Amino acid sequence: MTQEQSQAIPKQAIPLRREEKEKKTSNLIGLEDKEIIGRFRNEETRNYAFNLLVRKYQERLYHHIRKMVIDHDDSDDLLQEVFIKAWKGLENFREESQLFTWLYRIASNECLTFLEKKKRKFFLPIYDVKKELSAKLNSYVANKSMHFSGEEIEVKLQKALLNLPDKQRLVFNMKYFDDMTYEEMSSVLGTSVGALKASYHHAVKKIEEQLSHES
């Protein structure tokens, strides 16, 4: 666009066009998973479909990962890994399960592998990795980081969560923060509904006990 053309456009038109674009994008993001998969299987629309998939699920997956690994940069790396794995596996994705539970499963596995690697890398017992994650939370609070907002009790809750085993933490996060049903969680974690209910119940009890002790 030349400078003359740019000047010819009324000032109000630019934000309007941006709004239109955003509206169009959000409509496309609202596409059914089936349609996204269909477009992905077509060589010509593959990149476009994948872009839609990223836009549709990036936020939910990011927060799912972030609650597990705490650090923003680690979450960013893992989110990219999740989408790369999704790209590789999407063509063979069987539509028996929902696309979002499949993505959640990839993300959950990435988190567990990441935390496990962290433990093995530094030859540290579980306690020390939790300590490291807890220190990260403290640094966010101390530096009043813009990547973090929370009141004291919410920070305490996050710290209490770090004392749970990683898989139980996943269960708690999916149920409490993401409002997932036990059936969806079962599809993500490959664990029975009964076991998940028990795990969540125990997690709640442990957290309540710890927070009661601290208050």
Added chain:
Amino acid sequence: MKKQFYLDESDKFKNIFETPKDYFEDFPQRMSKRMEKSKSKPIGVWSLSPKYALVIASIVVLLVVGGIFFLPSTTQKTSEIGLSVQEINEYLLKDNIQEYELVDFYLEADLIEEEAEENVLEQEILEEELDIEEIEELL
């Protein structure tokens, strides 16, 4: 007295983690760039997964270390008792052994060896010269 805390399911705590400004606006573009990069990456040894690369590196290291320790050394001279010249020199320096003491030690050792050799020779001569029957008669 401590106050009992309950997690209220109807009034949940919010997620406290936030992202940098425009993170989700920029992420799809960054992702596309990364995908393009990974597609154009040539396949070579360095594209191996870290697990396989580590296995190969370990084998190479083991071969090198094995070669150094187990193959006979051509550069380092060793004595008959299996010690290198350098090791002997270090030992001598440490224990402050004088040269003349060494000379005496080797001379003595040589004499003992010579005597032993002579004894063996005498035995052989005796065996050759004398018949067993003669010996039996003498006895």
